[in-house]
Amino acid sequence: xxxxxxPQNWEPKILVFACxxxxxxxxxxxxxxxLQYPPNIRILRVPCSGRVNPQFVIRAFQRGIDGVxxxxxxxxxxxxxxxxxxxxxxxxxxxxxxxxxxxxxxxFQARWISGSEGPKFQQVVTQITEEIRAMGPNRKLRDAQ
Amino acid sequence: xxxxxxxICHCGTNISAAVDCEKVAENAKSFPGVAYSTDYKYMCAEPxxxxxxxxxxxxxxxxxxxxxxxxxxxxxxxxxCIESGGLNAYLLEMANIREHCSWVHxxxxxxxxxxxxxxxxxxxxxVMQNEALVRSTIPITKRALVIGGGIAGxxxxxxxxxxxxxVDVVEKEPSIGGRMAQVDKTFPTLDCSxxxxxxKMVDVANHPNVxxxxxxxxxxxxxxxxxxxxxxxxxxxxxxxxxCTGCGTCIQKCPTKVPSEFEMEMMDRKAIYTPFPQxxxxxxxxxxxxxxxxxxxxxxxxxxxxxxNAVDFTQEDELVTERYGAIVVATGFDLxxxxxxxxxxxxxxxxxxxxxxxxxxxxxxxxxxxxIKRPSDGKIPQNVVFIKCVGSRDEAKGKAYxxxxxxxxxxxxxxxxxxxxxxxxxxxxxxxxxxxxxxYDEFYTRTTDQYGAKYIRGRVSKIYEKGDKLIVWGxxxxxGRPVEIEADMVVLATAMVAKADAAKLAQMVGFSYDxxxxxxxxxxxxxxxETHTAGVFLAGAxxxxxxxxxxxxxxxxxxxxxxxLLSKEEMPTEPIISAVNEAICSGCGMCVxxxxxxxxxxKVIQERIHGKTVSRKVANxxxxxxxxxxxxxxxxxxxxxxxxxFTNEQILAEVDAxxx
Numbered sequence: 001x002x003x004x005x006x007p008q009n010w011e012p013k014i015l016v017f018a019c020x021x022x023x024x025x026x027x028x029x030x031x032x033x034x035l036q037y038p039p040n041i042r043i044l045r046v047p048c049s050g051r052v053n054p055q056f057v058i059r060a061f062q063r064g065i066d067g068v069x070x071x072x073x074x075x076x077x078x079x080x081x082x083x084x085x086x087x088x089x090x091x092x093x094x095x096x097x098x099x100x101x102x103x104x105x106x107x108f109q110a111r112w113i114s115g116s117e118g119p120k121f122q123q124v125v126t127q128i129t130e131e132i133r134a135m136g137p138n139r140k141l142r143d144a145q
Numbered sequence: 146x147x148x149x150x151x152x153i154c155h156c157g158t159n160i161s162a163a164v165d166c167e168k169v170a171e172n173a174k175s176f177p178g179v180a181y182s183t184d185y186k187y188m189c190a191e192p193x194x195x196x197x198x199x200x201x202x203x204x205x206x207x208x209x210x211x212x213x214x215x216x217x218x219x220x221x222x223x224x225x226c227i228e229s230g231g232l233n234a235y236l237l238e239m240a241n242i243r244e245h246c247s248w249v250h251x252x253x254x255x256x257x258x259x260x261x262x263x264x265x266x267x268x269x270x271x272v273m274q275n276e277a278l279v280r281s282t283i284p285i286t287k288r289a290l291v292i293g294g295g296i297a298g299x300x301x302x303x304x305x306x307x308x309x310x311x312v313d314v315v316e317k318e319p320s321i322g323g324r325m326a327q328v329d330k331t332f333p334t335l336d337c338s339x340x341x342x343x344x345k346m347v348d349v350a351n352h353p354n355v356x357x358x359x360x361x362x363x364x365x366x367x368x369x370x371x372x373x374x375x376x377x378x379x380x381x382x383x384x385x386x387x388x389c390t391g392c393g394t395c396i397q398k399c400p401t402k403v404p405s406e407f408e409m410e411m412m413d414r415k416a417i418y419t420p421f422p423q424x425x426x427x428x429x430x431x432x433x434x435x436x437x438x439x440x441x442x443x444x445x446x447x448x449x450x451x452x453x454n455a456v457d458f459t460q461e462d463e464l465v466t467e468r469y470g471a472i473v474v475a476t477g478f479d480l481x482x483x484x485x486x487x488x489x490x491x492x493x494x495x496x497x498x499x500x501x502x503x504x505x506x507x508x509x510x511x512x513x514x515x516x517i518k519r520p521s522d523g524k525i526p527q528n529v530v531f532i533k534c535v536g537s538r539d540e541a542k543g544k545a546y547x548x549x550x551x552x553x554x555x556x557x558x559x560x561x562x563x564x565x566x567x568x569x570x571x572x573x574x575x576x577x578x579x580x581x582x583x584x585y586d587e588f589y590t591r592t593t594d595q596y597g598a599k600y601i602r603g604r605v606s607k608i609y610e611k612g613d614k615l616i617v618w619g620x621x622x623x624x625g626r627p628v629e630i631e632a633d634m635v636v637l638a639t640a641m642v643a644k645a646d647a648a649k650l651a652q653m654v655g656f657s658y659d660x661x662x663x664x665x666x667x668x669x670x671x672x673x674x675e676t677h678t679a680g681v682f683l684a685g686a687x688x689x690x691x692x693x694x695x696x697x698x699x700x701x702x703x704x705x706x707x708x709x710l711l712s713k714e715e716m717p718t719e720p721i722i723s724a725v726n727e728a729i730c731s732g733c734g735m736c737v738x739x740x741x742x743x744x745x746x747x748k749v750i751q752e753r754i755h756g757k758t759v760s761r762k763v764a765n766x767x768x769x770x771x772x773x774x775x776x777x778x779x780x781x782x783x784x785x786x787x788x789x790x791f792t793n794e795q796i797l798a799e800v801d802a803x804x805x
Contacts, residue, residue, distance in 0.1 A: 031244025
């Protein structure tokens with residue numbers, strides 16, 4: 001399938017790496033508060049956003065995921081003191097790497113969502129889902145295989 | 146063959162209203178490794194748990210996926226459940242299909258069911274890679290260390306000692322007592338500070354469970370909760386504490402005079418000295434930098450006059466290492482450097498002083514025997530001007546935070562000026578008056594209404610000398626007009642700041658500090674005395690500006706935490722920590738600086754290669770310190786470090802399961 005071809009009823013699939021202490025709790029709070037958002041995201045729980053190896057992100061794009069979000073505690077609030085600072089630096093580097101291999105760097109995002117920010121979680125994933133939807137399916141690395 | 150059991154919970158109708166649970170259970174049967182899959186109305190309830198336990202036995206399941214609510218809610222429940230069913234607790238994965246699915250997608254059952262299926266698929270892929278993990282235990286050393294012998298340290302030590310545990314108190318200065326010993330009276334009761342502090346100092350010194358280690362500093366801290374190995378530098382006191390009787394003859398005869406730090410340099414002390422008369426231990430120390438014997442080799446008077454031969458010039462710093470189960474950090478505060486405010490002329494004009502100088506002027510054993518006198522000429526001042534928020538609430542020159550205690554101690558000073566000096570005037574320049582605290586606002590009201598202190602809202606722009614007076618220029622912002630006061634003395638309410646070496650100690654012990662170098666509590670509301678480092682607790686103003694009652698309360702709270710820890714023989718450790726594959730570790734050390742808990746170091750291992758013994762370095766994770774964040778696993782260039790329960794293989798399996 002070529003990139004230009006849009007399959008019928010296509011829905012983007014987005015992988016969210018959520019840190020256990022802030023964003024995962026924020027997503028739980030969104031659920032408790034019954035805040036609705038599009039059912040396109042799949043949350044993968046990690047202890048800290050700093051645990052997310054760039055390899056995981058590359059693998060997801062390689063396997064055809066349409067978007068990846070890494071979300072953790074706000075800078076300065078990391079449960080593990082400094083993990084999200086590594087995430088912040090990696091995020092900028094990763095976007096450049098993705099651009100280099102020809103994937104729209106906007107498909108990869110990082111956000112800071114605390115355990116008390118259910119509404120922010122809802123707003124972020126809704127916005128990202130719509131942005132990825134506008135970009136269309138990611139077939140780049142899959143087609144190359 | 147791995148045999149996974151999948152259990153889909155309806156949560157009443159919480160999940161089943163938006164997700165077709167039967168269908169998810171049916172779909173799960175086709176996932177690799179799944180041997181059994183079912184759904185039930187309430188998985189967490191007794192019959193649900195029995196269902197899981199029965200299935201483990203009958204279907205010979207060796208790992209379990211429960212798709213229900215958030216693992217933050219019921220992971221411990223289901224871990225216990227499969228454990229009693231005969232499986233290791235860590236062979237469980239949960240798929241969160243309630244908070245992350247049914248509750249947020251109530252109107253699209255078809256897509257919510259697809260999402261739930263995906264989440265279960267990811268959990269199955271992960272659980273296939275799960276390994277049985279064992280919680281280990283570490284022994285706890287039943288001895289506590291308190292760093293800092295001020296009121297917070299004293300209180301914490303007493304509380305811990307009273308429960309029967311041994312406590313060592315390490316104090317940098319020659320005597321315990323800290324800042325509170327320098328204070329004359331305390332607000333809002335105007336109790337004499339020494340009268341309430343010194344009995345506590347005596348109590349702590351005489352307590353059978355407390356060892357005071359004064360004139361000593363922390364040199365090195367290693368280890369982790371339950372087992373901190375702390376090296377303490379006992380500075381050479383030059384006086385044998387055992388032989389010395391504290392008679393004070395040496396102090397009388399010493400010919401060298403040095404400005405006393407305790408008296409804020411408004412009075413002299415000798416080169417061999419005790420900081421203040423009620424010092425504990427009440428035995429002198431030689432200040433080697435100023436002592437004639439140490440400077441020129443001549444003198445030695447103190448040694449000659451000592452009746453017990455206690456003076457020992459040959460003493461050297463001594464390093465001792467002791468093991469502690471818990472540490473309370475109570476290192477206190479410093480005062481802001483007021484010379485930053487050139488317009489106030491601090492340092493230039495002798496009669497511009499700080500609040501702590503003023504405390505010493507008020508004190509009966511201070512330089513003026515408790516009479517308020519000007520440092521310049523010893524005259525009694527008639528007009529005293531107080532300036533608040535010097536260094537605090539000023540982002541441009543000082544600190545952004547409110548120093549909290551200054552409003553109250555300035556009110557106290559103004560009251561005492563009016564009480565002690567007949568026909569005097571006390572002017573207070575303020576930005577705001579903040580008096581939260583029991584009896585505090587009443588005290589402030591008394592200061593203005595009963596004692597007639599004149600409060601002026603506004604800042605002072607300049608102070609200059611005219612004859613023997615200080616002219617204070619300011620603005621009354623309430624009346625909108627300039628103010629000029631002919632003052633005899635100006636007292637600056639300087640901000641409390643973190644100790645100059647606060648960051649150094651935090652790095653040594655391994656906990657965090659904020660941008661102002663105050664120590665960071667584990668949670669601002671729910672864990673105010675804990676640090677992020679297990680076994681290290683905070684008390685007093687090292688954590689932020691605090692008055693005496695707050696410091697005491699926090700010290701007692703920290704003591705309870707310490708006692709809770711020391712009451713156990715051993716403590717379980719979380720097995721979700723990093724592990725090193727020594728075979729592929731190259732010993733590059735990239736992981737070492739990344740670890741926020743200093744849990745990784747390099748160790749040397751011996752290997753037999755081609756018949757020869759070769760030694761090489763590899764990373765080594767301290768299981769007591771590692772908190773399982775996984776930062777090191779990403780820093781590792783050869784994937785030799787892996788985080789248990791969240792291994793690279795597990796996460797990649799989840800990613801693959803979702804995408805393919």
